[in-house]
Amino acid sequence: MPARPPRPTRVLVAGAGIAGLAAALDLAEAGLTVELLETAPQAGGRCRSFDDPVTGHRLDNGTHVLLGANPAALDFVRRVGGRFRELPAIYPAVALDGPGGEITSRHEIRLGSPVQLMRSLGLGAGDLLALAGLLLDGRVNGPLGTARPGLLSRKLGQAVLAPLVRAALNIDPAAADARLVARMLRRLALAGPRGFRLHLAEGGLDAALIAPAVARLRALGVCLYPTTPLDRLPPPDPDRMIVLALPPAAAHRLLPNITVPRTSSAILNIHYAPDQLPPGMPEALMVTGGMADWIFHRDGILSITTSAADALMDRPAEALAATGWAEIRTCLAMAGLPAAMPPVRVVKEKRATMRHDPGGEALRPGPVDRTRPRPDVVLAGDWTATGLPATIEGAVVSGRRAAAAVLRRR
Numbered sequence: 001m002p003a004r005p006p007r008p009t010r011v012l013v014a015g016a017g018i019a020g021l022a023a024a025l026d027l028a029e030a031g032l033t034v035e036l037l038e039t040a041p042q043a044g045g046r047c048r049s050f051d052d053p054v055t056g057h058r059l060d061n062g063t064h065v066l067l068g069a070n071p072a073a074l075d076f077v078r079r080v081g082g083r084f085r086e087l088p089a090i091y092p093a094v095a096l097d098g099p100g101g102e103i104t105s106r107h108e109i110r111l112g113s114p115v116q117l118m119r120s121l122g123l124g125a126g127d128l129l130a131l132a133g134l135l136l137d138g139r140v141n142g143p144l145g146t147a148r149p150g151l152l153s154r155k156l157g158q159a160v161l162a163p164l165v166r167a168a169l170n171i172d173p174a175a176a177d178a179r180l181v182a183r184m185l186r187r188l189a190l191a192g193p194r195g196f197r198l199h200l201a202e203g204g205l206d207a208a209l210i211a212p213a214v215a216r217l218r219a220l221g222v223c224l225y226p227t228t229p230l231d232r233l234p235p236p237d238p239d240r241m242i243v244l245a246l247p248p249a250a251a252h253r254l255l256p257n258i259t260v261p262r263t264s265s266a267i268l269n270i271h272y273a274p275d276q277l278p279p280g281m282p283e284a285l286m287v288t289g290g291m292a293d294w295i296f297h298r299d300g301i302l303s304i305t306t307s308a309a310d311a312l313m314d315r316p317a318e319a320l321a322a323t324g325w326a327e328i329r330t331c332l333a334m335a336g337l338p339a340a341m342p343p344v345r346v347v348k349e350k351r352a353t354m355r356h357d358p359g360g361e362a363l364r365p366g367p368v369d370r371t372r373p374r375p376d377v378v379l380a381g382d383w384t385a386t387g388l389p390a391t392i393e394g395a396v397v398s399g400r401r402a403a404a405a406v407l408r409r410r
């Protein structure tokens with residue numbers, strides 16, 4: 001009988017974003033010796049907080065929202081002792097007649113039950129049938145606008161589908177990969193009304209997630225090396241596996257024979273620090289028709305988030321901040337906010353996520369490929385083929401899958 005190859009006892013994880021942290025957690029809990037290399041001075045990757053001298057606050061690069069239908073992400077938060085808070089089942093929504101424009105309608109989204117949700121959005125049986133057609137079509141493919149022409153112009157498309165696809169897939173809904181949209185909707189449908197509930201990081205991403213995750217890993221004996229890029233793959237070692245939890249371009253530099261998504265989509269966040277805010281402001285408000293997709297209120301900061309924001313990236317920060325402030329004042333008219341703009345920080349993330357069009361989806365690689373010249377290397381990252389959009393949920397799933405692939409070698 002051939003001798004069983006030696007089992008690895010050590011793992012080098014490159015990249016301390018969510019995927020790398022999730023992989024390291026499973027591997028360390030399984031008793032392996034884990035080293036975690038990160039090129040930045042801190043962990044977190046695209047999910048991070050920073051001290052902003054202009055507003056005087058610790059801000060997140062972007063307000064990160066988890067959904068109730070993100071079981072892996074919420075479980076990761078729980079395992080590391082982090083704190084995301086579920087928002088109420090009712091939140092306001094406002095439609096504007098253009099960027100910085102006037103209100104055309106206000107309504108409340110009620111997530112109590114499917115019937116409540118449909119009523120609060122003014123949806124009818126025709127909308128449900130159109131949705132079921134997409135959900136049940138196992139062979140749907142191509143861009144959503146071509147695969148299901150007409151769906152996005154229905155009430156359902158405008159009120160639910162477009163905001164959801166923009167937020168979760170970070171792409172203009174008509175260009176989104178229809179198969180990925182259908183898969184996401186099936187998950188949401190299976191999760192029930194609580195699946196739509198929003199969860200926000202308490203005290204910001206660092207306090208709520210990254211610092212607790214790093215502390216938990218350190219307690220498990222993981223060595224985290226910040227400001228230490230992995231520039232070259234070390235030679236194969238039968239005692240050690242490697243998890244590359246890097247952005248696609250960095251992973252491709254180390255493993256040139258893999259395919260990686262080449263295009264990305266931007267997200268714009270603008271954070272305002274007014275002197276004072278009246279009590280009772282909503283924590284989340286959905287906006288359609290304007291520049292902002294969402295207005296968030298947290299810890300004295302008002303923030304707007306715009307997904308699929310590629311067209312805004314070349315606009316001057318001052319102009320974006322002025323439009324955003326005009327929208328906040330209009331949408332939160334009851335707060336009586338002053339016309340003068342408070343201290344503000346504009347965060348443009350040009351490569352916020354991979355672009356979830358059919359071309360990008362086709363290039364997402366799996367974690368393990370036995371034809372690769374380096375079978376000791378496993379891939380992770382929200383851009384790998386998880387079947388999920390590039391989100392915290394996708395990053396955690398990818399990290400856990402990479403860890404499982406390593407543990408199967410034991």
Ligand SMILES: Cc1cc2nc3c(=O)[nH]c(=O)nc-3n(C[C@H](O)[C@H](O)[C@H](O)COP(=O)(O)OP(=O)(O)OC[C@H]3O[C@@H](n4cnc5c(N)ncnc54)[C@H](O)[C@@H]3O)c2cc1C
Binds near residue numbers: 390
């Ligand atoms: C503005 C913004 C808003 C977002 N909003 C949401 C949201 O509301 N909800 C949600 O679920 N998701 C959201 N996301 C997406 C979410 O942040 C990502 O899906 C997730 O953080 C990706 O984690 P990752 O580990 O896959 O990748 P990354 O975070 O990119 O991690 C890769 C890590 O590798 C490091 N690295 C790079 N090169 C090297 C090297 N050579 N050696 C060592 N380390 C290296 C990087 O510094 C980085 O830390 C948002 C993203 C952005 C940018």
